[in-house]
Amino acid sequence: MPRPASEPPSEPAAGRSGSLRARSGDLVDAFERRSRRLLATAPAAGAALEVLGAAAHCLLRRVPADVWCGVLLDPATLLDTGGRHEQGFPERVMPRLFEIEHAEQAGVDNIRALSRRTEPASLLSVSTGRRLEDSVYYRDILHPEGLADELRVALRDRGHCWGLLVLCRARGTLPFSPADVALAARLSTPAGRALRQAFLLGGTDLGDTPDAPGLVILDRNGRIQQATPTARHWLGQIQESRPTGEQTGPLALQAVAARVRTTAHENPGESPVHSTRSRVRTHSGHWVTLHATHMSAPEHARGNGGGTGLGEETGAGHTYVSVGLSQPGDLAAIVLDAYGLSARERQVAQRVLVGRSTTEIVDELAITEDTVQDHLKKIFRKADVHSRRELMEEVFFHHYLPGLVQPPLTTDGRRRPRDRGAGNP
Numbered sequence: 001m002p003r004p005a006s007e008p009p010s011e012p013a014a015g016r017s018g019s020l021r022a023r024s025g026d027l028v029d030a031f032e033r034r035s036r037r038l039l040a041t042a043p044a045a046g047a048a049l050e051v052l053g054a055a056a057h058c059l060l061r062r063v064p065a066d067v068w069c070g071v072l073l074d075p076a077t078l079l080d081t082g083g084r085h086e087q088g089f090p091e092r093v094m095p096r097l098f099e100i101e102h103a104e105q106a107g108v109d110n111i112r113a114l115s116r117r118t119e120p121a122s123l124l125s126v127s128t129g130r131r132l133e134d135s136v137y138y139r140d141i142l143h144p145e146g147l148a149d150e151l152r153v154a155l156r157d158r159g160h161c162w163g164l165l166v167l168c169r170a171r172g173t174l175p176f177s178p179a180d181v182a183l184a185a186r187l188s189t190p191a192g193r194a195l196r197q198a199f200l201l202g203g204t205d206l207g208d209t210p211d212a213p214g215l216v217i218l219d220r221n222g223r224i225q226q227a228t229p230t231a232r233h234w235l236g237q238i239q240e241s242r243p244t245g246e247q248t249g250p251l252a253l254q255a256v257a258a259r260v261r262t263t264a265h266e267n268p269g270e271s272p273v274h275s276t277r278s279r280v281r282t283h284s285g286h287w288v289t290l291h292a293t294h295m296s297a298p299e300h301a302r303g304n305g306g307g308t309g310l311g312e313e314t315g316a317g318h319t320y321v322s323v324g325l326s327q328p329g330d331l332a333a334i335v336l337d338a339y340g341l342s343a344r345e346r347q348v349a350q351r352v353l354v355g356r357s358t359t360e361i362v363d364e365l366a367i368t369e370d371t372v373q374d375h376l377k378k379i380f381r382k383a384d385v386h387s388r389r390e391l392m393e394e395v396f397f398h399h400y401l402p403g404l405v406q407p408p409l410t411t412d413g414r415r416r417p418r419d420r421g422a423g424n425p
Contacts, residue, residue: 079102114154121181214324275291
């Protein structure tokens with residue numbers, strides 16, 4: 001049986017001859033060496049994409065694949081925020097893939113199901129009990145592309161999923177083995193931790209940014225009909241390594257649009273307007289929020305063909321996506337998630353960051369002073385600080401959250417370099 005076409009000529013054969021423990025140790029060591037170099041040298045804004053590429057490279061050297069991609073995820077929504085897709089699925093399958101993954105959330109190995117499992121890696125053939133034909137994902141995505149199976153590994157750390165690696169092999173090639181799945185699982189925590197650390201490297205914004213959000217209008221087939229210059233600016237900044245279709249835009253845009261369209265179609269009677277949102281990191285280091293709204297066509301307007309009916313004229317059936325800088329509340333949530341804080345710890349930390357005293361936190365959260373102190377100890381340990389002041393410096397000055405009068409801030413709340421002066425708005 002032939003090897004997968006993407007299998008490199010060296011290392012995998014030797015690696016497969018060793019024990020799983022030796023191969024696992026070799027994989028983790030190789031990745032951690034590479035990720036440490038990247039985290040020390042890569043530009044902060046692009047560090048996550050570089051780390052994701054390193055994780056994919058190290059795993060593929062030991063577990064080859066014919067088709068593969070690496071996905072950066074918003075840990076709050078598990079929607080795509082970018083990734084590496086040069087060797088991934090073709091553009092034509094992406095609309096249906098997003099419907100299955102993010103809208104229908106169908107299949108035993110859906111990212112939301114995988115993120116909740118104890119084991120972070122899964123093989124579709126095993127998850128389906130060797131009944132691949134029962135999987136809509138296999139029927140609609142893998143089988144038409146000549147792919148026999150798919151291996152997924154969720155990149156997790158501190159209770160959050162920061163990314164996903166997807167490896168597929170073609171029919172007629174060597175199938176994935178249980179050892180391959182176990183090896184991929186060993187990469188989950190080291191890679192998840194490195195992705196989280198890459199996020200924490202965010203630095204100073206060196207350039208001005210557009211103030212108002214941009215707008216993208218997509219038709220009922222997900223094609224871009226209109227996009228303002230500001231929207232095109234931000235879409236072009238998304239950390240995604242793949243050719244971007246002029247009519248479809250980046251995968252992060254497709255994902256959030258597919259999610260809201262399917263929600264609207266499945267719940268037609270609830271409301272004529274449905275919405276969802278996702279947060280995306282850009283090459284320049286900003287966090288951008290994609291807020292998608294879908295307007296359902298009225299019953300009398302549905303079925304008009306050719307795009308000339310009443311539904312098209314009034315905007316019904318279209319998806320509108322606002323693309324703009326994340327607001328302070330959104331950004332604060334992302335930052336605190338990166339430290340692995342629990343829901344209650346985030347509530348306490350957010351109040352510390354806006355200057356609440358212990359007494360005020362006790363009153364607002366209806367908890368005891370001892371409980372507040374216990375939460376603070378855990379927060380300090382997770383953020384690697386020793387006091388409220390250090391926590392505020394770490395979060396506000398390192399991540400440049402809004403809320404400080406000095407120094408001047410850019411429109412997304414990031415601190416300007418001091419030599420730019422107070423003349424900046």
